[in-house]
Amino acid sequence: MTSPSQTRLTEEPSWQRLQEHYEQVKDLHLRDLFAQDATRGETLTATAGDLYVDYSKHRVTSETLGLLLDLARARGVAEQFEAMVSGQRINTTEGRAVLHTALRAPRDAVVEVGGTDVVPEVHEVLDRMSAFAESVRSGEHTGHTGSPIKAVVNIGIGGSDLGPAMAYEALLPFSRRDISFSFVSNIDGADIAEVLRGLDAASTLFIISSKTFTTLETLTNAHTARDWLVSQLGSDEAVAKHFVAVSTNAEEVAKFGIDTANMFGFWDWVGGRYSFPSAIGLSLMLSIGPDQFRELLAGMHEIDEHVRTTPLERNVPVLLGLIGLWYRDFFGAQTQAVLPYSQYLDRLADYLQQLDMESNGKSVTKSGERVDYQTGPIVWGTPGTNGQHAYYQLIHQGTTLIPADFIGLARPAEEVGEHQDLLMANYFAQPEALAFGKTAEQLREEGVAEELVPHRTFEGNRPTTSILLPELTPRTLGQLIATYEHKVFTQGAVWGINSFDQWGVELGKVLAKRIAPELTAESDAELGHDSSTNALIRRYRSLRGR
Numbered sequence: 001m002t003s004p005s006q007t008r009l010t011e012e013p014s015w016q017r018l019q020e021h022y023e024q025v026k027d028l029h030l031r032d033l034f035a036q037d038a039t040r041g042e043t044l045t046a047t048a049g050d051l052y053v054d055y056s057k058h059r060v061t062s063e064t065l066g067l068l069l070d071l072a073r074a075r076g077v078a079e080q081f082e083a084m085v086s087g088q089r090i091n092t093t094e095g096r097a098v099l100h101t102a103l104r105a106p107r108d109a110v111v112e113v114g115g116t117d118v119v120p121e122v123h124e125v126l127d128r129m130s131a132f133a134e135s136v137r138s139g140e141h142t143g144h145t146g147s148p149i150k151a152v153v154n155i156g157i158g159g160s161d162l163g164p165a166m167a168y169e170a171l172l173p174f175s176r177r178d179i180s181f182s183f184v185s186n187i188d189g190a191d192i193a194e195v196l197r198g199l200d201a202a203s204t205l206f207i208i209s210s211k212t213f214t215t216l217e218t219l220t221n222a223h224t225a226r227d228w229l230v231s232q233l234g235s236d237e238a239v240a241k242h243f244v245a246v247s248t249n250a251e252e253v254a255k256f257g258i259d260t261a262n263m264f265g266f267w268d269w270v271g272g273r274y275s276f277p278s279a280i281g282l283s284l285m286l287s288i289g290p291d292q293f294r295e296l297l298a299g300m301h302e303i304d305e306h307v308r309t310t311p312l313e314r315n316v317p318v319l320l321g322l323i324g325l326w327y328r329d330f331f332g333a334q335t336q337a338v339l340p341y342s343q344y345l346d347r348l349a350d351y352l353q354q355l356d357m358e359s360n361g362k363s364v365t366k367s368g369e370r371v372d373y374q375t376g377p378i379v380w381g382t383p384g385t386n387g388q389h390a391y392y393q394l395i396h397q398g399t400t401l402i403p404a405d406f407i408g409l410a411r412p413a414e415e416v417g418e419h420q421d422l423l424m425a426n427y428f429a430q431p432e433a434l435a436f437g438k439t440a441e442q443l444r445e446e447g448v449a450e451e452l453v454p455h456r457t458f459e460g461n462r463p464t465t466s467i468l469l470p471e472l473t474p475r476t477l478g479q480l481i482a483t484y485e486h487k488v489f490t491q492g493a494v495w496g497i498n499s500f501d502q503w504g505v506e507l508g509k510v511l512a513k514r515i516a517p518e519l520t521a522e523s524d525a526e527l528g529h530d531s532s533t534n535a536l537i538r539r540y541r542s543l544r545g546r
């Protein structure tokens with residue numbers, strides 16, 4: 001097994017050289033970098049699949065990039081990637097392989113875990129999903145009373161919700177419009193109540209998606225959905241035709257009352273936040289159809305191959321990871337904005353928040369030592385141009401450095417009048433304004449009153465990546481998502497953390513389980529929390545009349 005460098009990250013010679021280099025270049029302005037090299041906007045670009053990635057508007061020189069690549073080599077990023085895709089148990093705290101790349105491997109590929117090739121199982125499930133999706137879409141699969149399915153409700157949370165919900169929105173132009181799709185995740189009863197309100201039980205299919213099938217939110221929503229269906233259709237037997245499960249846990253699925261013949265499985269080597277190319281994508285497949293779903297997988301696979309076979313200096317996810325790390329660890333940037341200029345990518349930032357923050361929100365290394373550097377950033381964003389009229393002010397003139405990804409498309413699914421060119425004019429304008437700004441001299445030349453000059457000056461030097469896609473299709477969406485997956489991988493590999501566990505979500509769950517009965521108990525004498533939590537619970541109980 002190839003093991004990453006054992007040297008402490010901050011003691012790596014390449015890290016220390018980056019530290020010295022940072023002191024030399026931290027004040028360099030993008031205006032000067034562009035003035036010194038007229039070809040910068042063409043040379044500092046790379047492609048991966050159909051993605052064109054311009055990283056020239058970053059505060060990097062060729063020396064910066066060289067040092068970052070040295071760091072990636074010293075930390076064995078390529079070797080660590082190879083260890084992941086070849087099935088080694090790189091999720092060490094859970095003793096698991098990490099093989100979301102196998103979910104999109106072609107039929108003839110071989111990927112072994114513990115001596116067993118997993119690719120045939122992957123395709124067996126995909127084939128079963130395809131057959132089921134076809135039968136629902138064609139009207140062959142009917143509900144208990146013989147009605148074709150007209151509404152699909154995915155019940156899941158986290159990785160069992162965000163991927164399909166994001167991709168369903170992104171690929172609406174590819175979706176069946178005569179079937180409605182809803183995604184219920186929150187345990188707040190409002191979520192399921194509002195979805196059920198408009199539905200006809202006889203033509204509704206529920207997909208209960210949960211890797212573990214023990215998640216409180218999902219099981220609570222699933223029970224509510226089942227009670228509703230049974231009361232609407234007047235028979236327990238209706239459940240069989242209206243509920244399917246997606247899970248790794250057949251035992252719990254059977255306990256819930258779903259026949260395991262109606263279950264689509266996946267495996268412990270698929271992390272929740274990496275699971276939407278697995279059976280977790282069933283709702284998406286029902287919406288766009290099996291062929292388009294396979295296109296999405298093919299797009300992801302193209303990027304998996306790109307990462308494996310492209311030298312690091314042209315390797316897009318590796319470059320994006322290293323540049324992100326440059327800001328996080330050397331400039332101290334705390335956040336990373338993701339700004340898609342496509343309304344269809346409305347849920348992208350939500351999806352990337354789990355992908356990035358649950359993966360790299362860690363403060364100990366794989367061997368358990370506290371890190372002495374920064375790890376994962378806060379990821380946020382909304383589609384342009386809306387944000388321009390809200391928070392971009394702070395990105396342009398605030399005191400915080402916010403590296404931002406601008407994602408744009410050439411050919412929109414909806415050509416409406418001049419909308420697309422006006423949208424894209426903004427997509428090009430914002431990174432230009434952020435990089436080059438506007439100087440006091442320019443303002444004075446324009447005759448701006450002296451007292452307004454400081455207010456109207458744009459410092460510039462705000463870094464951005466521009467990602468340009470020909471169009472948004474299942475294939476290009478797959479490419480985009482896999483690019484971000486491997487960007488996150490690259491950063492985790494350099495930081496030496498385990499990007500594939502999520503122990504940090506456990507404590508709150510345990511406490512909620514303890515508190516739930518305290519909210520409804522007859523007497524509150526036994527509250528044993530801190531004084532703040534105790535007082536809040538007592539107040540809540542009294543507001544609820546208990």
Ligand SMILES: O=P(O)(O)OC[C@H]1O[C@H](O)[C@H](O)[C@@H](O)[C@@H]1O
Binds near residue numbers: 158210212218
């Ligand atoms: O799919 P499930 O087992 O229901 O888990 C759903 C989600 O909940 C957990 O708390 C984890 O933080 C997520 O990584 C996971 O995606």
